[in-house]
Amino acid sequence: MISSQKCRIDKPDDAPTGRLLAFATAKSSGDFVIAHSVLHRVDAVAKSRLRLIANSHVRELNAILPDDVCVTLVDSDAERVPALFDIKKRGALAALKSALSLRKEFQNLSRRHGEALMFAGFGVRERFIAGDWPVFTPHQPGRNIYENYFEVLAEHQITLTLPPVPIARTRLRSLGVFPESRLVEKRLTHATLSMVFDRAAAAGIDVKLFILEGDIAAEGMHHPCTRIPRNFSSLAAAIKSVDCVVSADSLPAHLAEYFDRPTFVALPAANEYWMPFGCFIEKRWSVFGIPPELGNSLDEFFATSAAGHADGIAPFSGVKAGNAPENRVGDTARAML
Secondary structure: OOOEEEOOHHHHHHHHOOOOOEEEEEEHHHHHHHHHHHOEEEEOOOHEEEEEEHHHHHHHHHHHHHOOOEEEEEEEOOOOOOHHHHHHHHHHHHHHHHHHHHHHHHHHHOOOOOOOEEEEOHHHHHEEEEEEEOOOOOOOOOOHHHHHHHHHHHHOOEOOOOOOOOOOOOOEEEEEEOOOOOOHHHOOOOOHHHHHHHHHHHOEEEEEEEEEEOOOOOOOOOOOEEEEEEHHHHHHHHHHHOOOEEEEHHHHHHHHHHOOEEEEEEEEEOOOHHHHHHHHHOOEEEEOOOOHHHHHHHHHHHHHHHHOOOOOOOOOOOOOOOOOOHHHHHHHHOOOO
16 A cells, blocks of 8 residues: 655656656655755755655654655555564564565556656665666765765756755754664763763753653763653654754754754764764764763864854855865755755
8 A cells, every 4th residue: 555645746748857856765764854854955846856755654754844845655564664674673574574565565656757766775675675666876976875865966957945054043052962862872871961961061051851751861860851752743842942952873863953953963983874964064973982072072063053153044164174075075065055
């Protein structure tokens, strides 16, 4: 069964001009937010050439995001991450059934003439799901998933109307901290949380520690925390209630940047590919196993965020020397605006 939301498939006689692209993701909620964030920033006219295909487990998440992106949801594996992408927990047999189900759903989708798929990563599983769909990948794969998406859009002469990196519009006074991750090794440690609180206080920024119901990151902490219901609406409201965010390498980081909150990611090891674009391009991240580096990076983040921009429109800063891989990253994003 196929379910569509926020999407219209054009008839051949009124189809938009230019290559039709379908960004596809069947994995985590974070992957969905990444693709949705990129398409949300696209020129309104070009949006008619684009859609996002995802599994139905992101239905609730989709409902809280802006409705200016064409989204098609396929019903496979109930309302959770398909077993094909959760093999360790679900097992090989469930993964095989999931693969067959996803492939069938993708093959049964209504397609526009010449429409092609792009997956965030194109491995064996994605190749199987795609079946006979035409598939495209960036000509110059980058070191970050957002960069790859921006490269593909640029190759198809599609421009952005919103800056790819959140800009502090006024002096920031409040920080939201989201320490949890479904992966234990990615959760912010107590030492990291203490450093965040101390450095934010030194910068004159109030801190709110948000914990989802059932999470345990705050156990043993002396800092007060705000517990919020485990749903996307409550998470989004918490993010929007603060001016900037420090997060584990998890969904809240991508949602925060989507909602234009300057974001800093603390993580156990460098993993630039899946970072929010602003964290990647502006070096707004640090590993929490190296306290001096983490402290210096936090100080720089808070100093920059606290300053803000009086006019609310700061130019995209591109690449800082020594912090991001190549000048073409900044050039591509800037040229698309």
